[in-house]
Structures are given as structure tokens and as C-alpha cells.
Amino acid sequence: MHVCPECENPLTFAEDEVDEGEIVLCEECGVQYEVVNTDPIELSKVEESGYDESAIAFTDEEEE
Numbered sequence: 001m002h003v004c005p006e007c008e009n010p011l012t013f014a015e016d017e018v019d020e021g022e023i024v025l026c027e028e029c030g031v032q033y034e035v036v037n038t039d040p041i042e043l044s045k046v047e048e049s050g051y052d053e054s055a056i057a058f059t060d061e062e063e064e
């Protein structure tokens, strides 16, 4: 059983049915984790805002 590193809520996904690259969602705090390894299970937090922030800053400079 894996728990969410953010809120320590048990993550309810089938550990033997997930593949690398799949996204699991913590239903308690809404954080998404990407499965980066399946044996053993390793999860990497998906940062939703980090990617967009740099893209927006670059776009603003181009437009002005």
C-alpha cells in the first residue's frame, strides 16, 4: 500500500495493473503522480504549474 506523500492518504490503485507513465490521482488532496517505475512502484509528483509558468513568460516577451 502506497500513501500520498502530500497528505498521507492511502492511494487506491492496483499496484500490479499500472504501467510506467500512467497517472494516479490522490482522491484526498487532488495531487497527481506519474508511475515512473513498476518494480518496485515509484511515483513522481506531477507538477501542473511549473511547465506552464516558463511557457507563459517566454510567450509574453515574444508578443511585446
Ligand SMILES: [Zn+2]
Residues within 6 Å of the ligand: 004, 005, 006, 007, 008, 009, 026, 027, 028, 029, 030, 031
Ligand atoms: Zn494526497
